[in-house]
Amino acid sequence: MKIISLVPSITETLFDFGLTADEVIGRTKFCIHPSDLVKSVEVIGGTKNLNIDKIKLLNPDLIIANKEENEKIQVEELMKDFKVWVTVIETLEDNQDFISELGNLLNKEDLALDFNQKITSVFNDVKVSEPKKVAYLIWKNPYMTVGSDTFINKILGKLDFENLFKNRTRYPEVSVEELKEADLIFLSSEPFPFQQKHIDELQRELPNKEIILVDGEAFSWFGTHLMKVGNYLKYLSLQY
Template identity: 45%
Template sequence: MKQFIDQIGTSHSFETSPKRIVSLVPSQTELLYDLGLEENIVGITKFCVHPYHFKSTKKIVGGTKNVHYDRIRLLEPDIIICNKEENTQEIVAELRKICSVWVTNIATIEDNFQMITDFGQIFDRRTEARKWNDKLAFALSDFKNFIAAIPVKKVAYFIWKKPYMVAGSGTFIDELLKLNHFQNHFASKERYPEIELEKMEEEGNLDLVLLSSEPFPFKAEDGYEIARSTENAKAILVDGEMFSWHGSRLLKAFDYFKYLHGSI
């Protein structure tokens, strides 16, 4: 019997490596695939869009906030992969009636490395996990060298409209903003606060307004409206996957960030 502890402190025991996996986190579905576990993944969410062919080869069991428990139960999983931010406590509690539920909690890049290591151990993919962590560590070092000479810009990162919501502190988005030398205008607020556009100008000037492609798909016209609430800020659309997806997606994010800085 092997014992492991997930990122919210829950202990799990497995006699053998789990063979049938349900993943309720899009970025972690992609990571599991990149670790060579395609054949073991039996259930995913409708938001698990990478790799593309999974939508036709895997059973869709709902979304991240609304899951079909009966569909999951029929898949007879050995383990269900969740995330503290993506899935609610109520969902996790209900899923534990089916089988072991592994919950990740990713707020920093170090948390991301730990998640990959954990998956490597749980699913007997240690070599693959080590290779991914090595690639990510090299890319992170390279990006830090790239960003060193780029001056800090004050930004607001919008994730939702009606009501307007932004990324605050304690989020993976905030971690990647800091890595990019973006000073988060809302770092004094926790998680994903609602804001009023009318008060943004009163709170100080911004250099950039970043409008994410997810979870709300902002368009260029949204940028015009938000930019009017600041004096000089430039509103730009950004790829939300690159700023909010953890796991193996981070490797592509570093190249994207270089491109982004070149276009600002």
């Protein structure tokens, strides 16, 4: 089966299932894991700006997309010519189902079960010592955060962090004044590439707040990536 993946975490998951670059024939420019294998796979644009013509030339048996990551109009265009699986992953339960379904598709049910057990273990082992209100920022100019209906919010909750903006939805803009209510402020490494200089800038406006950089992949990448972030999440939770 020749598959094109339109999402980085899906690409990584396919390779974790043991597929080769002869089977994963297309990926986005943001698909970076595993680095030694993705370099051999044709790039078909970005998650939001797919090269439809190139995808048609590759003529895949299956395209795997994601409702959150890909543009509906482009996915619908691909559906006219190809079988497209649009994944919807908003919770860890959704993620478990995705891995199970992929295992069934690839005739690797036992491997899927093993992956899901490892992910369950990750979140059984990590909890903060006491709940803290967290503002998780994903963008700058304007500052943007995550609401209750996001995968990131679910991951925060599994760690017993309380999302300061849990009463909002999607990715709302927030002000510096609103951030004063947070116990912790997380600056994510993606999609905006926050760095130390951004901590310093925000710290000048919020001198009494603890502001830290966090690995965005650990909070937003679904699929098998979650079984690899246990040590990082445990380290993070132990700090607080």
